[in-house]
Amino acid sequence: MALIDFFKKIEPDKEKSPLLHTAYDAFFTFAFTPNTVTPDGGTHIKDGMDLKRTMFYVVIALQLCFLFGTYNIGHQHFLALGVHESFLAGFHLKLAYGLVKLLPIFIVANVVGLGIEFWYASNRGHGVEEGFLVSGALIPLIMPPDVPLIWLAFSVAFAVILGKEAFGGTGMNVWNIALLSRVFIFFAYPTTISGDEVWVAGLTSTEAGAAVDYTWWQTGFFNGIFEAFGWSTFDPGLTVADGYTGATPLALAANGIPGTDLVGWEAVTSVYSESQMWWGTIPGSIGETCKPFIIVGAILLILTKIASWRIMLSMVIGAALAGMGMNALGLTPFMEVPWQYHFYMGSFFFAMAFMATDPVTASGTLTGKWIYGFFIGVIGMIIRVLNPAYPEGWMLAILLLNTFSATIDNYVLKANIKKRLQRA
Amino acid sequence: MEGSFVNIFIKAAFIENLVLMYFLGMCSYLAVSKSIKTAFGLGLAVIFVLAVTMPINWLIHEHLLSENGLFGRDLTFLKLILFIAVIASMVQLVEMVVEKVSPALYNALGIFLPLITVNCAILSGSLFMVTREYTLGETIAFGLGGGFGWFIAIVALAAIREKIRYSNVPAPLRGLGMAFLITGLMGVAFLGLMGIDPAALQ
Numbered sequence: 061m062a063l064i065d066f067f068k069k070i071e072p073d074k075e076k077s078p079l080l081h082t083a084y085d086a087f088f089t090f091a092f093t094p095n096t097v098t099p100d101g102g103t104h105i106k107d108g109m110d111l112k113r114t115m116f117y118v119v120i121a122l123q124l125c126f127l128f129g130t131y132n133i134g135h136q137h138f139l140a141l142g143v144h145e146s147f148l149a150g151f152h153l154k155l156a157y158g159l160v161k162l163l164p165i166f167i168v169a170n171v172v173g174l175g176i177e178f179w180y181a182s183n184r185g186h187g188v189e190e191g192f193l194v195s196g197a198l199i200p201l202i203m204p205p206d207v208p209l210i211w212l213a214f215s216v217a218f219a220v221i222l223g224k225e226a227f228g229g230t231g232m233n234v235w236n237i238a239l240l241s242r243v244f245i246f247f248a249y250p251t252t253i254s255g256d257e258v259w260v261a262g263l264t265s266t267e268a269g270a271a272v273d274y275t276w277w278q279t280g281f282f283n284g285i286f287e288a289f290g291w292s293t294f295d296p297g298l299t300v301a302d303g304y305t306g307a308t309p310l311a312l313a314a315n316g317i318p319g320t321d322l323v324g325w326e327a328v329t330s331v332y333s334e335s336q337m338w339w340g341t342i343p344g345s346i347g348e349t350c351k352p353f354i355i356v357g358a359i360l361l362i363l364t365k366i367a368s369w370r371i372m373l374s375m376v377i378g379a380a381l382a383g384m385g386m387n388a389l390g391l392t393p394f395m396e397v398p399w400q401y402h403f404y405m406g407s408f409f410f411a412m413a414f415m416a417t418d419p420v421t422a423s424g425t426l427t428g429k430w431i432y433g434f435f436i437g438v439i440g441m442i443i444r445v446l447n448p449a450y451p452e453g454w455m456l457a458i459l460l461l462n463t464f465s466a467t468i469d470n471y472v473l474k475a476n477i478k479k480r481l482q483r484a
Numbered sequence: 485m486e487g488s489f490v491n492i493f494i495k496a497a498f499i500e501n502l503v504l505m506y507f508l509g510m511c512s513y514l515a516v517s518k519s520i521k522t523a524f525g526l527g528l529a530v531i532f533v534l535a536v537t538m539p540i541n542w543l544i545h546e547h548l549l550s551e552n553g554l555f556g557r558d559l560t561f562l563k564l565i566l567f568i569a570v571i572a573s574m575v576q577l578v579e580m581v582v583e584k585v586s587p588a589l590y591n592a593l594g595i596f597l598p599l600i601t602v603n604c605a606i607l608s609g610s611l612f613m614v615t616r617e618y619t620l621g622e623t624i625a626f627g628l629g630g631g632f633g634w635f636i637a638i639v640a641l642a643a644i645r646e647k648i649r650y651s652n653v654p655a656p657l658r659g660l661g662m663a664f665l666i667t668g669l670m671g672v673a674f675l676g677l678m679g680i681d682p683a684a685l686q
Contacts, residue, residue: 184652226665228651234644235669243672442680449679456676463673464636466643470520 078182086178086188111230115190117364119197121357122414125347126201128340130158132350133205136260136343141272142301147341152291156282160275161205161261162346168209169241170196172216180225191230191237192220198238198414201347202407202455204253205261207245211253215245235462236421239455246455259308259343266306269299307331308343309405310444310451314394324393325401337404348407358413367417370426371433375412378437379403386445394445406444411436411454416461423465425472432468436461489625491682492618496629499680502605503637504671509605512596513638514663522592523642524635526600529578529593531631533600534609537574538627541567541610542620560614567610568601575601605634641666 067088072080089112134154135147144150173192181188199216219241224233245253252258257266264270278294286293307315309328316323322330332342340350348354361367383399390396402408416422416436423432436457443453450456502508509530516526544566549559579597583590590597600606609630613623644666653662 184654222665223669226654226657226662227648228653232648232651234648234666235673240669240672243675247672247675439676443676447677447680450676453676456673459673460676463640463644463670466647467520467636467640470643470646 078185079178082178082182082188086181089187112190114366115193117366118194118361118414121360122197122201122347124353124356125350125410126162126197128350128353129201129346130162131155132340133158133161133261133346135341136205136306137262137272140260140263140266140300140304140306141298142304143295143298150292152286153282153294156286157262157278157294160277160282162200164209165200165203165205165207165212165346166196168212169199169203169216172213173199173220176217176220176225180229184229186229189230191224195219195237195241199241202238202242202345202410203245204258204345206258207253208249211245211249212241215241215248218244231420233420234466235459236415236418239415239459239462242455243459257306259345260306263300263306266300266304268302268304272296272298305331306343308451309337313397313405314448314451316393325397327393328397328401328405334401334404345407345410348410351404351409354409354413358409361413361417366419367413368419368422368429370429371417371422371436372412374430374433375416375437375440376403378434379408379441380437382438382441386441392445397445402441402444406452407454408440411440411458415454415458421462421465423468423472425469425476427475428465428468428472431472432461432465435464488683489621492622492625493629493632494682496626497633497636498674499677499682501633501637501674502608502630503634504667504674505678506608507671508608509603509634510667512599512603513634513641514660514667516593516596517638517642517645517663519592520639520642520646522589523638525582525586525589526593526596527631527635527638529582529597529600530603530605530634530638531628533571533574533578533606534631534634535624535627537567537571537606538609538613538623539620540570540574542613542618542623544570545610545614546620563610563614564607567607571606571610572601605630637670640670 070084071088072084074081131154134150134157137157138144138150138154144153170192173196177192178188199212203212219237223235223237223240224230227233257263260266262272262274264273274294274296279296283293305317309332312327312331313324316327317330320327328337336342338351340353342349358367358372362369362372379402380399383397383402386395387397387399416433423429436454439460440453440457443450443456445453447453496502500506503510503513512526517523541563545560545563547553548555549563549566551558553559575598578600579590582593582597609627612630613626618626641663645663648662657665
């Protein structure tokens with residue numbers, strides 16, 4: 061029996077159980093392309109690229125970030141404890157620890173988001189659209205590893221209901237869904253979601269001597285498996301090592317190291333080496349630390365023409381120019397950080413590759429894309445360096461430019477019309 | 485000194501946007517933002533009225549109403565009435581100019597053009613000027629900046645509303661409901677700039 065016969069057999073009745081049919085339809089279209097295609101002689105489409113494939117390429121581009129992010133959660137955790145300090149030491153422990161942290165975040169984000177999506181689809185009588193696949197993959201990557209799951213659920217629900225479904229579903233939203241959920245959790249729970257302690261998972265505090273908070277998953281489940289193999293196990297008696305801070309490079313650059321006269325870039329390099337920052341073995345949001353893997357994803361997106369290289373390039377130019385301008389002014393230690401090192405810190409590349417290029421919320425016109433990316437670069441740097449209230453600027457800069465992307469498009473179109481009328 | 489004018493302009497336009505941070509002037513903001521063209525016209529009118537009335541109000545407040553003024557008495561309790569009178573006469577002027585220059589825009593704006601008189605963004609500009617004890621130059625900078633902030637906010641909202649005009653928005657939210665929602669989310673997006681102090685960079 062062919063697979064399609066099996067699918068036809070289990071198809072639920074659309075009238076009796078709309079929710080089930082919606083769910084069925086969503087998975088059916090995953091396995092098969094629709095049988096309504098453009099006939100020969102009609103509109104010319106070069107490629108059968110549909111929404112599902114577009115979305116799935118982004119998810120594929122994110123996979124390396126997922127792998128590295130999972131491992132890095134564990135790596136940072138053990139660095140704080142002062143054991144297994146080299147990158148590959150305690151490989152199984154770090155991977156297991158990362159999974160214990162990442163999987164619940166992933167599951168909650170997707171169950172809440174897709175649940176809402178399915179409910180809306182069946183209630184409003186259209187098929188499930190694939191938009192949330194990407195949002196559901198992006199949201200775990202931009203959360204800090206210690207994010208409380210209930211808040212995560214609230215923020216995802218906020219973003220999907222108010223940011224997307226209210227605007228009419230996939231492809232209609234004005235603001236990036238993943239960033240809306242991140243901004244919601246950032247502003248709704250400000251004291252717990254920023255600062256030095258959220259970036260490293262599983263510690264009650266970053267003070268020296270603070271205990272770890274292992275659950276049954278580490279001490280029971282994984283320790284049982286590792287003992288059976290005779291490997292090293294999770295030790296609930298471990299405490300945070302002396303001299304550990306857990307501060308991210310951006311926090312160090314902004315505040316310096318208290319008690320010393322190290323400020324700006326010197327403070328950063330006294331704790332993290334450049335290669336550490338480039339390869340991403342630093343504390344941060346789950347998926348944003350490893351720059352080479354993000355660039356690989358970005359190249360994949362450019363090759364498949366899903367993301368716009370214009371936005372990426374103009375964003376780099378904007379950030380570089382803003383950084384040079386700040387170097388020239390040089391009023392605070394943070395402003396004196398050489399502009400090229402700004403790319404080493406924080407989530408610039410992740411925002412550039414996966415957030416700013418979102419084709420729905422970015423400007424649609426080609427000129428508009430240059431303007432849009434350039435201003436994200438400039439404003440992101442301004443928020444990062446000049447605004448003491450926020451540690452990082454790209455999320456807010458992209459949301460701000462999302463607000464104006466429709467305006468930019470409108471005026472670019474008007475200018476085009478004017479130019480062509482003159483030519484005529 | 486020149487730097488501080490720029491600071492006040494930037495602060496009033498982007499960081500402490502009258503609409504998105506103080507939620508002032510919402511009535512015409514929500515009602516006239518259906519198309520970019522009318523929003524653009526109303527935005528310009530608000531910039532003009534703010535930039536003209538605020539210096540006049542400053543002069544009135546400083547030289548007629550304050551204790552060191554012409555009458556030598558503290559007459560500041562009259563400021564609300566006088567401010568509104570100045571604003572109303574300026575709006576009348578704008579209305580005549582718009583009617584003469586662009587009848588189409590005049591018709592599109594309808595009742596909301598004379599209603600700039602009671603646009604609380606305008607009055608709030610004059611009241612902020614009093615409580616913050618601005619000088620004349622700072623007042624002009626604040627008037628221009630506040631007006632410009634209002635202008636970009638209403639144009640951005642109109643562009644978004646034009647963009648989602650054919651979206652399948654849930655029926656109860658169509659129209660003003662979406663305008664409210666968009667305004668709130670725009671406020672969230674503008675939060676990124678809050679906390680930047682341009683004066684600290686001098």
